[in-house]
Amino acid sequence: MNVHAPALAEAHRFDGPISAFGRDVIENLSQAPKRLSPKYFYDSAGSELFEQITLLPEYYPTRTELTILRDRGRAISAIIPKGAALVEFGAGATTKVRLLLDQCALGAYVPVDISGDFLQAQADALRADYPNLNVYPVTADFTAPFDLPEAVRAMPKVGFFPGSTLGNFEPHEALGFLRSARNILGKDARMVIGVDLEKDERVLYDAYNDSAGITARFNLNVLHRINRELGGDFDVGAFVHRAIYNRDRHRIEMHLISKKALTAQVLGKQFSFRPGESIHTENSYKYSIDRFMALARSAGWQPLESWTDAAGMFSVHALVASD
Numbered sequence: 188m189n190v191h192a193p194a195l196a197e198a199h200r201f202d203g204p205i206s207a208f209g210r211d212v213i214e215n216l217s218q219a220p221k222r223l224s225p226k227y228f229y230d231s232a233g234s235e236l237f238e239q240i241t242l243l244p245e246y247y248p249t250r251t252e253l254t255i256l257r258d259r260g261r262a263i264s265a266i267i268p269k270g271a272a273l274v275e276f277g278a279g280a281t282t283k284v285r286l287l288l289d290q291c292a293l294g295a296y297v298p299v300d301i302s303g304d305f306l307q308a309q310a311d312a313l314r315a316d317y318p319n320l321n322v323y324p325v326t327a328d329f330t331a332p333f334d335l336p337e338a339v340r341a342m343p344k345v346g347f348f349p350g351s352t353l354g355n356f357e358p359h360e361a362l363g364f365l366r367s368a369r370n371i372l373g374k375d376a377r378m379v380i381g382v383d384l385e386k387d388e389r390v391l392y393d394a395y396n397d398s399a400g401i402t403a404r405f406n407l408n409v410l411h412r413i414n415r416e417l418g419g420d421f422d423v424g425a426f427v428h429r430a431i432y433n434r435d436r437h438r439i440e441m442h443l444i445s446k447k448a449l450t451a452q453v454l455g456k457q458f459s460f461r462p463g464e465s466i467h468t469e470n471s472y473k474y475s476i477d478r479f480m481a482l483a484r485s486a487g488w489q490p491l492e493s494w495t496d497a498a499g500m501f502s503v504h505a506l507v508a509s510d
């Protein structure tokens with residue numbers, strides 16, 4: 188039972204125009220099988236939980252990508268032309284971009300993110316530490332076309348997409364994103380992108396089933412968010428986190444499984460759950476180097492160079508736009 192829901196005053200709060208979040212939730216929970224988009228994991232509680240995930244002993248991707256960026260920073264930075272505008276798709280913690288900034292002479296840094304407040308805070312922190320760097324934040328959904336700031340139009344462009352966020356896109360979305368990035372960045376552009384690799388299934392399983400239960404809280408938080416922001420009444424304690432590796436589709440799947448028969452109401456619409464029924468909340472695709480390169484080629488990019496850690500857990504790729 189959602190403690191925030193029943194009061195009349197509360198009910199009025201949800202009477203207004205339905206947000207994109209509300210529309211997506213209603214549409215996705217009306218499907219069979221039920222699903223929710225992973226983009227809704229990241230409210231402030233979810234973003235904080237994700238930061239905790241990146242520090243977990245079982246969650247190797249963040250640590251491993253940082254090692255590659257640190258160890259191969261010089262070679263990676265060598266593909267970034269002097270005076271280039273580095274366009275980061277999605278602006279997380281600035282830890283990763285700082286590793287590149289320390290090694291190359293950028294003309295500008297352009298972080299692009301849907302969350303304007305977060306973006307400004309990150310931009311201010313960078314300006315304080317790199318007073319000579321031009322920082323031009325762009326508030327936009329980076330999965331859709333957007334305009335680059337006028338000030339960087341004449342500069343060579345380099346895209347930066349770390350964190351294997353590409354893995355959370357369905358294959359057709361990953362192709363669409365890479366094509367769109369190619370169009371936004373233009374002719375002769377380059378791209379540096381982090382991609383998680385296929386590996387021992389036990390390692391993958393453990394990374395999404397950590398012993399501290401943080402990934403479970405991250406997954407369940409989306410139901411809390413629906414209760415908080417959409418006046419839902421999900422009994423969150425009646426759901427459990429499940430993450431499995433789907434070998435045929437090269438992906439970790441995250442689900443929320445209902446422990447019993449129940450109903451939940453969101454924005455006046457009732458959803459019924461059978462015992463054991465799943466809400467599919469996230470896919471995290473894992474690539475081989477060859478499969479990623481084939482994807483990049485079909486999106487208009489030519490692979491220039493790839494780097495992995497010694498154990499071959501994670502990869503960072505440099506691409507150049509093909510004519």
Ligand code: AVI
Nearest residue numbers: 240350351352354355402471
């Ligand atoms: C953000 N993204 C690359 C993470 C991943 O590994 O797919 C999200 C995540 N989901 C569960 N743990 C981390």
